[in-house]
Amino acid sequence: MSAVDEFWTNCLAKFEKELSVQQFNTWIKPLQCQVDEEAVVIFAPNHFTLQFVKDRFFAKIEKYANDHFGDQMSLELKVGSNAAIRRPVVEKSAVTPEVEAEVEPAKATPLAAKTAAFRQLASNHETTRLNPNFTFDTLVTGKANQLARAAALQIAENPGHAYNPLFVYGGSGLGKTHLIQAIGNFVHQHNSQAKIRYIHAERYVADVVKAYQHKAFDEFKRYYHSLDLLLIDDIQFFSGKNRTQEEFFYAFNALIEGHRQVIITSDRYPKEIEGIEDRLISRFGWGLTVAIEPPELEMRVAILMKKAETEGFKLDSGVAFFIAKNIRSNVRELEGALKRVLAYSRFTGQPITLELTKEAMKDILAAGNKQISVEAIQKIVADFYKIKVSDMHSKKRTRDIARPRQVAMTLAKDLTHMSLPAIGEAFGGRDHTTVLHACKTVAQLRQTDSNLNHDYNVLTQMLRN
Numbered sequence: 001m002s003a004v005d006e007f008w009t010n011c012l013a014k015f016e017k018e019l020s021v022q023q024f025n026t027w028i029k030p031l032q033c034q035v036d037e038e039a040v041v042i043f044a045p046n047h048f049t050l051q052f053v054k055d056r057f058f059a060k061i062e063k064y065a066n067d068h069f070g071d072q073m074s075l076e077l078k079v080g081s082n083a084a085i086r087r088p089v090v091e092k093s094a095v096t097p098e099v100e101a102e103v104e105p106a107k108a109t110p111l112a113a114k115t116a117a118f119r120q121l122a123s124n125h126e127t128t129r130l131n132p133n134f135t136f137d138t139l140v141t142g143k144a145n146q147l148a149r150a151a152a153l154q155i156a157e158n159p160g161h162a163y164n165p166l167f168v169y170g171g172s173g174l175g176k177t178h179l180i181q182a183i184g185n186f187v188h189q190h191n192s193q194a195k196i197r198y199i200h201a202e203r204y205v206a207d208v209v210k211a212y213q214h215k216a217f218d219e220f221k222r223y224y225h226s227l228d229l230l231l232i233d234d235i236q237f238f239s240g241k242n243r244t245q246e247e248f249f250y251a252f253n254a255l256i257e258g259h260r261q262v263i264i265t266s267d268r269y270p271k272e273i274e275g276i277e278d279r280l281i282s283r284f285g286w287g288l289t290v291a292i293e294p295p296e297l298e299m300r301v302a303i304l305m306k307k308a309e310t311e312g313f314k315l316d317s318g319v320a321f322f323i324a325k326n327i328r329s330n331v332r333e334l335e336g337a338l339k340r341v342l343a344y345s346r347f348t349g350q351p352i353t354l355e356l357t358k359e360a361m362k363d364i365l366a367a368g369n370k371q372i373s374v375e376a377i378q379k380i381v382a383d384f385y386k387i388k389v390s391d392m393h394s395k396k397r398t399r400d401i402a403r404p405r406q407v408a409m410t411l412a413k414d415l416t417h418m419s420l421p422a423i424g425e426a427f428g429g430r431d432h433t434t435v436l437h438a439c440k441t442v443a444q445l446r447q448t449d450s451n452l453n454h455d456y457n458v459l460t461q462m463l464r465n
């Protein structure tokens, strides 16, 4: 064993004794050591680890180094890896011909144009692209997002080590971007050195195209592979974009391997995203996958109150309940309604009363009250579960047909004004007790079966939009 190996093995053994398993695995185990003539260099996989090790363990490592090598050695901490240690080989795939065809490469890229394009890309990349208003403080917590928020907070406190990647999914306008940017803002606040980037998936695709046209994949890779925290929003936009998926695959591997944090959002559960390679889909599940559900009434009211407070006024709770009862689909629409009421009040110079709110929301309410028909429910549910619409009326009782039928009956009860007997009639002349039983079964299942609950929320959103 060389002197260096001996020093580092002893050092690790000492830390292992002193620290908890989790602390040791998180902070010390990923470090690598290299010794040159005058310095002991410790490599940390990222800036977070470097900062933490510097604050907490620098003095100890320095003491161990002095004990081992004598006082003349200095100690340095760097981000990177010891060139002498071989890193695990990351799976690679060739660029397929259809991938080449996906974007049009520039015929010849003059050096100046290439440099200019990437100077611009680099300057675009200088910032994190985070919205400073999207923080944990401004995010209202409720049943709909509590698990996702708890996971996000844990990751923000320990990026790269808690769950990696974090995959957040849920319908449009439910707060996915807000939540993941809250992680980014938290990390940025606690470590201004951290290299953070928020990017929408469409923008990432555009960056791949640009790199392709300017033959500048090296710069592209260097940038994305060097991040400490990558937040990528609405990954379903990668669907069918093979070259983008390939680049993202490399970036993902490089980041995860280096204990750097990756956070992804999508409007649906990973396995439901079509047109994305299996190797990516399976990687999305390596860390933690959490859902954000549509908020319940009380949470919608709390969100309205919070948004009003941010705008600098206090919202009467009767008004808040009125808006929240009438806008149920997503938070973005809830915000839109509040803004409209506010603008109406400013425009007319009147205070925000229930009457004014009703008047301001007249159009929205008329649109929202559009009747959802039982036929529409049956069609959408049948398409969703890939069964025939006629199965909604049939006597078949196999689970793959009976369950969607029960879901459709429950949606009919929740989204129409039909009575139970009328619903029964619309589902092949069934008795109202059958409808009641279906509603109870679905309500119970929604508590215990997260997939079914998710399906139910998606179907509700589809029908309301």
Ligand SMILES: Nc1ncnc2c1ncn2[C@@H]1O[C@H](COP(=O)(O)OP(=O)(O)OP(=O)(O)O)[C@@H](O)[C@H]1O
Pocket (backbone or CB within 6 Å): 138, 139, 140, 141, 145, 170, 171, 172, 173, 174, 175, 176, 177, 178, 179, 234, 267, 303, 306, 331, 332, 335
């Ligand atoms: N729990 C919440 N508390 C406070 N504001 C929220 C909450 N959830 C969502 N919002 C607000 O609703 C708006 C829409 O949220 P956001 O853009 O994060 O949704 P999204 O799920 O990313 O939607 P999309 O999939 O369409 O991109 C934002 O202004 C956000 O601040």
